[in-house]
Amino acid sequence: MSTPRTPPPLAGGAQGPDALRPLLAATLDALRDGAAARGGPLPAGGPDAVTARVRAAAEPLLPEHGTSPEAALRTLVHTLAAGAADPADPLCAAHLHCPPLAVAAAADLAASALNPSMDSWDQAPAASALEALVTRAIATRIHPGADALVTTGGTESNQLALLLARETPPAQSTGTPVRLVVGANAHHSLPRAAWLLGLPRPVTVPTPTGTLDPAALAQALTALSGPPGTLLVAATAGTTDAGLIDPLDDIADLCATHGARLHIDAAYGGGLLFSDTRKELLRGIDRADTVTLDLHKLGWQPAAAGLLAVRDPHDLAALTHRADYLNADDDTDAGLPDLLGRSLRTTRRPDILKIAVTLKALGRRGIGDLVDQVCDRAQQFAALVEAHPRFELYDTPAISTVLFRPVDADDTDLAHTRRKLLTEGTAVLGRADLGGRRWLKATLLNPHTRPDDLTTLLDLVDGQSRTTTPRLAEGSTPR
Ligand SMILES: *Cc1c(COP(=O)(O)O)cnc(C)c1O
Numbered sequence: 250m251s252t253p254r255t256p257p258p259l260a261g262g263a264q265g266p267d268a269l270r271p272l273l274a275a276t277l278d279a280l281r282d283g284a285a286a287r288g289g290p291l292p293a294g295g296p297d298a299v300t301a302r303v304r305a306a307a308e309p310l311l312p313e314h315g316t317s318p319e320a321a322l323r324t325l326v327h328t329l330a331a332g333a334a335d336p337a338d339p340l341c342a343a344h345l346h347c348p349p350l351a352v353a354a355a356a357d358l359a360a361s362a363l364n365p366s367m368d369s370w371d372q373a374p375a376a377s378a379l380e381a382l383v384t385r386a387i388a389t390r391i392h393p394g395a396d397a398l399v400t401t402g403g404t405e406s407n408q409l410a411l412l413l414a415r416e417t418p419p420a421q422s423t424g425t426p427v428r429l430v431v432g433a434n435a436h437h438s439l440p441r442a443a444w445l446l447g448l449p450r451p452v453t454v455p456t457p458t459g460t461l462d463p464a465a466l467a468q469a470l471t472a473l474s475g476p477p478g479t480l481l482v483a484a485t486a487g488t489t490d491a492g493l494i495d496p497l498d499d500i501a502d503l504c505a506t507h508g509a510r511l512h513i514d515a516a517y518g519g520g521l522l523f524s525d526t527r528k529e530l531l532r533g534i535d536r537a538d539t540v541t542l543d544l545h546k547l548g549w550q551p552a553a554a555g556l557l558a559v560r561d562p563h564d565l566a567a568l569t570h571r572a573d574y575l576n577a578d579d580d581t582d583a584g585l586p587d588l589l590g591r592s593l594r595t596t597r598r599p600d601i602l603k604i605a606v607t608l609k610a611l612g613r614r615g616i617g618d619l620v621d622q623v624c625d626r627a628q629q630f631a632a633l634v635e636a637h638p639r640f641e642l643y644d645t646p647a648i649s650t651v652l653f654r655p656v657d658a659d660d661t662d663l664a665h666t667r668r669k670l671l672t673e674g675t676a677v678l679g680r681a682d683l684g685g686r687r688w689l690k691a692t693l694l695n696p697h698t699r700p701d702d703l704t705t706l707l708d709l710v711d712g713q714s715r716t717t718t719p720r721l722a723e724g725s726t727p728r
Contacts, residue, residue, distance in 0.1 A: 257318065260362040269362065275319040276326050283330025290341035292332045293674035299332050334677055339695050339702035340709070343679035345489065345517055345543075347694040349551040356606035357551050360599045367399070367597040369575040370585045376599040377588055383605045387542070388558040390522045392535045396562040397542070398591055399600055400555035403516030404438040406541035409557050409593070410512040411442045411481065413539060416567035420478040420510070427510075428452060429481050430469055432461035432495065434488045436514055459491050459644070459683060463499040470507040477508035486531055487517025490681035490690070491643065492627075492650030494518055498533030505536075513537040516555075518648055520547020524617040527624060530647070538564070544604055547620055547649075547694065554600050565590060622696045623649040630691060630703045639711060643688050652681055652688035655714040660687035666714045676709045 258268030292299050306328040315321070335341055337348040365373035367380060380399060388395035400406045414420060415427045429443045429451035440451045454461060454469050461484055473480060482504050484495040497513060504511040513534055519542035521527040522534075534540060537560065544554035559565055568590040571578070575595075576587045589595075608616070627649040634642045634653040643652030654663055663680070667689060670676040679690035689710065 261364065265362055272318055272322060273358075275322045279323050279326035280330050283327040283333070284335065286327070286331040287333065287335070287674070289674045290338035290677050291334045291671060291674040293672070295672040303328055303332060336695065337697075339698040340675065340706055341677040342691045342693055342695070342698075342706070343677045345546045345692055345694065347546055347549050348697075349545075350549040350607060350611075352610050353550050353603040353607045356603040360602045363599075365599045367592070367599055368588055368595045370588060373588075373599060376602065377586055379605055380591075380599065380601040381586070383601050383608070384556065386608075387556060387604075391537075391540055391558050392560050394562070395558050395560050396565065397556045397558040398565070399597075400557055400592070401553040401594075402545060402555035403436060403514065403541050403543045404442075406516070406543070406555050406557040407436065407438045407483075407512075407514060408442040408445060410483070410539040410541065411439070411446050411448065412593075413559065413564050413567055414478075414481040414510050414512070415446060415448065417510075417564045418478070419476060421567075423476040423479055425476050425479045427479055427481050428473060428475065429483060430454065430466070430473070430509070431483045432456040432466075432485065434459060434461065434490070434493065434495075435483055435485055436489055436516065439483050439514065457684070459488065459493045461485070461495040461500060463496055463503060466500060467503055470503060470509060478510055480507065480509035481512060482509050483512045483514055484537075486513055486515035486519065486521075486534065487648050489517065490650075490683055491652055492517060492646060492648040492692070493644075494530055494647050496533075497531060498536070501533045501536035511537045512539045512541070514541045516541050516543035517546050519543065520616075520620050521648070523613055524620040524624075525614075526621060535560075544607075547623070548604070548607070548616070549619060549694075549696075550600075550603055550607065553598075554604055568593070619696045623693050623698075626693045626698050626700075626703065627651050627691075629700060630693065630706075633703055633707055637707065637711075639714075640707065643683065649693040651691045651693065652683065653691070654686070654688050655710065658714050662714065663687050663689060666710060669713050670709060676706055678706075678710070 259265055260269055306324050336346045365376035367373050367377060370377055384397040384399060388397035398409065400409065411429065420427050426449050428449050429439065431439050431451050432454050434456040443451050452469055452473060454465050470480065482500060484497055484500045486494045486497060501511055515534065518531060521530050540558040542556040542558060544550045545552040548554060570589045572589060576589045581587045627646040630651045631642055631646050634640045639656055641654050641656050667678055667680055670678060679692060681688050681690045
């Protein structure tokens with residue numbers, strides 16, 4: 250028998266914080282030094298170079314004997330930071346990938362240390378109470394009686410919205426399967442959720458202008474008859490490619506006329522609910538049966554921070570589920586909250602803590618200001634593009650996404666320019682094929698981005714596209 254060794258310290262309990270302190274110091278140093286070593290929005294060299302550096306740092310992956318915790322943290326956190334696509338860098342602007350606020354990340358550390366699991370009250374007494382309060386407070390920004398579930402993001406929220414449509418009366422009692430009706434601009438997770446849930450193939454309404462046209466939707470709904478509630482229209486507030494907002498109020502009118510249920514995917518645009526000046530862009534959102542929100546987009550949370558708001562909390566009865574070890578009837582009768590019906594997951598992180606801390610620290614106005622700042626930056630970037638002789642703008646941004654392209658580049662050149670910038674590690678831009686052409690996409694989510702950064706971003710693309718047009722081999726330009 251081997252001699253028992255003292256196990257490594259735990260994160261929780263009264264001693265946990267003292268054990269964490271030196272480890273956090275090592276972690277924070279590694280984050281700082283790693284970001285400095287990267288020196289840009291993305292590591293230079295492309296996938297092979299990054300993989301080689303990760304391999305060199307991480308091996309041996311499962312050593313026979315470990316190193317000190319500080320050494321392991323220093324090596325791997327440094328490697329991850331040096332090799333990160335860092336949304337805190339203003340030139341990292343491809344996706345709906347937000348830079349998390351320091352306050353939210355600090356709260357998330359507490360969530361990890363305490364490790365409540367949200368599937369039963371006896372694993373999360375205070376966290377479950379906080380979740381119940383904060384989800385309702387957020388949901389009532391949309392509708393006074395609404396409630397919300399915490400999810401891993403827009404994908405899970407959209408799946409749950411379809412599931413609730415399938416399982417809620419009257420659809421659930423008719424025997425007619427729910428038919429999803431979406432615009433071609435809808436997020437890919439919606440048709441995928443229909444596939445996952447065994448629903449019929451969705452009806453896709455073409456969206457040549459980028460948003461769902463009420464006349465085209467009316468035509469589709471008229472052509473599809475069915476018992477009330479068996480049609481589910483999903484509209485988008487903030488399309489992934491262009492950040493456009495469907496005409497929500499008109500769509501809600503059509504749903505009312507045709508007895509269709511309405512889901513609004515506001516994974517991106519939902520953040521506008523916090524802004525005094527831009528809330529109006531979401532007019533009609535209160536009429537939806539379900540709304541997807543994603544605070545790891547316009548909410549500056551570390552992932553995951555998704556929500557599904559439900560207008561009528563009775564709809565959540567569909568998720569009622571019993572497992573004696575978590576919510577026995579007599580425990581529930583005795584007053585222990587039944588949490589199992591709040592998610593399809595079992596073990597579940599208290600993602601509500603970082604959200605609650607952020608809301609309290611910044612206030613509704615503080616978050617609204619951040620939303621306004623990134624939307625204003627997008628307007629400024631669009632103006633720069635428009636004023637530039639060598640660039641073309643797709644459209645005035647509705648939220649904070651700007652689509653643009655060099656006037657003399659073809660679609661292949663444009664894709665090549667994007668990859669060149671990625672390989673150099675100088676800028677991270679997205680791409681979108683819309684209106685029959687390809688565009689570069691800047692999704693501005695960083696409230697610290699300054700006008701100078703926008704000029705730099707455009708200059709980088711300009712410089713790159715001018716060297717790209719007489720084609721260079723990819724990755725041939727040194728950083
Ligand atoms: C990001 C996004 C999603 C998916 O959300 P995840 O959090 O990535 O799962 C769904 N719909 C829209 C409109 C989105 O922008």
